[in-house]
Amino acid sequence: MEYKLAFKDYNEALKRNKLLGLKCQECGVITVPPKMACRKCASLDMAVVELTGKGKIQTFTTCNVTSEGREDELPYVILLVELEESAWIMGNLTGTDPTTASMELIGQKVRMVEGKVFSGDRYSAGEGTSPVFRLEA
Amino acid sequence: MRKVAVVGVGETKFSAAQEKTSVELFAEAAMEAITGSNLKPENVQALFLGNVLGDFSEGQGMVQAFAAENIGCRNIPANRYEGACASASMAVRDAFMWVASGFYDIVLAGGVERAAIMGTALATRTFAMFSDSRYEFPSGITFPALFAMLAHLYAARYGIPIDKLKEQMATVSVQSYHYGLFNPKAHLRKEVDVEAVLKSFMVSTPLQLHDCCPFSDGAAALILASEGAAKKLTNRPVYITGVGQSSSGPLANQQDYLPRLRAREISSQQAYDMAGVKPKDIDVCELHDCFSIASLIAAEGLGFFEYGKAGEAWMKGEAAIGGKVAINPSGGLKSKGHPIGATGAGQVYEITKQLRGEVEPERQVDGARIGLADTLGGDGGTLVNIILQRGW
Numbered sequence: 356m357e358y359k360l361a362f363k364d365y366n367e368a369l370k371r372n373k374l375l376g377l378k379c380q381e382c383g384v385i386t387v388p389p390k391m392a393c394r395k396c397a398s399l400d401m402a403v404v405e406l407t408g409k410g411k412i413q414t415f416t417t418c419n420v421t422s423e424g425r426e427d428e429l430p431y432v433i434l435l436v437e438l439e440e441s442a443w444i445m446g447n448l449t450g451t452d453p454t455t456a457s458m459e460l461i462g463q464k465v466r467m468v469e470g471k472v473f474s475g476d477r478y479s480a481g482e483g484t485s486p487v488f489r490l491e492a
Numbered sequence: 493m494r495k496v497a498v499v500g501v502g503e504t505k506f507s508a509a510q511e512k513t514s515v516e517l518f519a520e521a522a523m524e525a526i527t528g529s530n531l532k533p534e535n536v537q538a539l540f541l542g543n544v545l546g547d548f549s550e551g552q553g554m555v556q557a558f559a560a561e562n563i564g565c566r567n568i569p570a571n572r573y574e575g576a577c578a579s580a581s582m583a584v585r586d587a588f589m590w591v592a593s594g595f596y597d598i599v600l601a602g603g604v605e606r607a608a609i610m611g612t613a614l615a616t617r618t619f620a621m622f623s624d625s626r627y628e629f630p631s632g633i634t635f636p637a638l639f640a641m642l643a644h645l646y647a648a649r650y651g652i653p654i655d656k657l658k659e660q661m662a663t664v665s666v667q668s669y670h671y672g673l674f675n676p677k678a679h680l681r682k683e684v685d686v687e688a689v690l691k692s693f694m695v696s697t698p699l700q701l702h703d704c705c706p707f708s709d710g711a712a713a714l715i716l717a718s719e720g721a722a723k724k725l726t727n728r729p730v731y732i733t734g735v736g737q738s739s740s741g742p743l744a745n746q747q748d749y750l751p752r753l754r755a756r757e758i759s760s761q762q763a764y765d766m767a768g769v770k771p772k773d774i775d776v777c778e779l780h781d782c783f784s785i786a787s788l789i790a791a792e793g794l795g796f797f798e799y800g801k802a803g804e805a806w807m808k809g810e811a812a813i814g815g816k817v818a819i820n821p822s823g824g825l826k827s828k829g830h831p832i833g834a835t836g837a838g839q840v841y842e843i844t845k846q847l848r849g850e851v852e853p854e855r856q857v858d859g860a861r862i863g864l865a866d867t868l869g870g871d872g873g874t875l876v877n878i879i880l881q882r883g884w
């Protein structure tokens with residue numbers, strides 16, 4: 356059975372700043388990142404949809420330590436964002452000084468502004484892309 | 493199903509980077525378990541071995557086959573388990589099931605890891621492999637970062653000011669360091685106070701260095717035997733009376749439960765139901781404190797404390813020896829250390845020793861009859877629970 360929205364296609368769209376997900380045709384829940392089966396009801400009947408990229412911050416951290424090869428990115432903020440389509444997604448925060456990130460971020464509205472490409476390392480089988488969010492004005 | 497007992501146990505010291513190979517470390521732990529069970533290597537019918545990162549730390553795959561042959565267990569089936577930090581507990585649970593089923597009578601289970609030898613940068617990279625590599629690693633997720641996010645989420649969900657939560661988390665680390673001080677096999681043996689925790693290097697907000705477990709080298713091993721075989725080998729069998737295991741998807745997709753980890757709640761319920769016991773019956777628990785916040789989340793998920801209240805419990809001594817349940821009298825991952833592929837077997841080693849009354853008096857839980865091991869892999873992707881009870 357063919358995979359409806361493979362990593363490669365999801366990633367290519369995110370590189371063009373488009374966030375794709377899958378909408379379950381049985382229960383209506385959005386699954387992102389893509390899977391074979393609906394994350395809620397395990398239905399295989401899902402359709403590719405473009406998500407708004409709008410949501411609110413559920414949690415965050417400012418990283419001062421990272422993996423071998425990614426030290427130049429420090430410090431940076433990682434987020435878990437609840438999208439307005441109600442799915443959570445991991446991403447990064449831009450436009451806010453990572454050293455000042457505090458609990459006040461939680462609950463704030465954000466919008467995805469770009470997909471940031473991680474070019475990959477010797478273990479990663481190529482690149483990947485992180486959705487980058489900015490606080491709504 | 494037949495009853496299955498832990499007959500003998502063995503463990504190396506957990507440590508910083510050291511020069512023994514994985515095969516050598518496991519051989520030392522395994523022979524302690526085998527000879528302690530009044531057995532010889534030829535009596536062992538199969539090996540179940542946790543090992544996560546041997547490919548990266550030593551360029552050694554398939555370590556289980558070399559480990560079996562090295563200790564004289566020639567030509568036996570040898571299986572390797574990889575479930576991140578819960579690998580050895582998966583191995584123990586499978587070993588249990590093979591003996592319970594009647595297929596084997598005597599098996600060796602355990603784990604080995606050289607996490608420290610890799611150094612912090614490579615270790616951090618490889619530990620990040622237990623998050624979703626396609627969809628979450630591009631954001632720069634690390635092992636501390638994911639628990640750091642759970643800490644902030646925990647504070648927000650339960651309405652705990654972050655400074656108060658940090659003091660609670662520091663108290664968890666202080667307790668673990670204290671017990672580890674009396675454990676000669678512990679990796680980090682030093683007295684650390686709350687002030688020192690709060691002054692330590694900020695790894696990933698809000699988690700500081702003393703909120704985090706170390707990368708350790710070490711091995712642990714257990715002999716499991718059927719009730720009939722165990723009774724011939726020892727008059728103090730420790731029975732495995734309940735086991736549970738569960739899995740979850742990537743962190744963001746656990747959204748309906750976070751900061752709770754659903755896999756733990758399912759896994760521990762399986763173990764409680766199978767053993768016919770409740771959280772209040774547990775005398776001693778070794779739980780997966782890879783980070784201080786992970787202890788709070790674990791103690792709540794295992795049913796010891798209400799959600800959002802575990803930090804207060806630690807501050808009141810309810811998680812200490814003499815409290816409601818003695819948690820991590822070994823020093824836990826924080827002080828005893830975290831050689832990830834061996835950690836779960838190390839927890840079962842500790843519980844077995846506790847139930848036998850064989851640990852140092854400063855950290856012995858007097859009269860302990862029922863113990864629980866809790867091992868978490870990665871971001872909750874793998875969860876294993878094992879309940880052990882005195883058989884005499």
Ligand SMILES: [Zn+2]
Pocket residue numbers: 379380381382383384393394395396397398
């Ligand atoms: Zn559905």
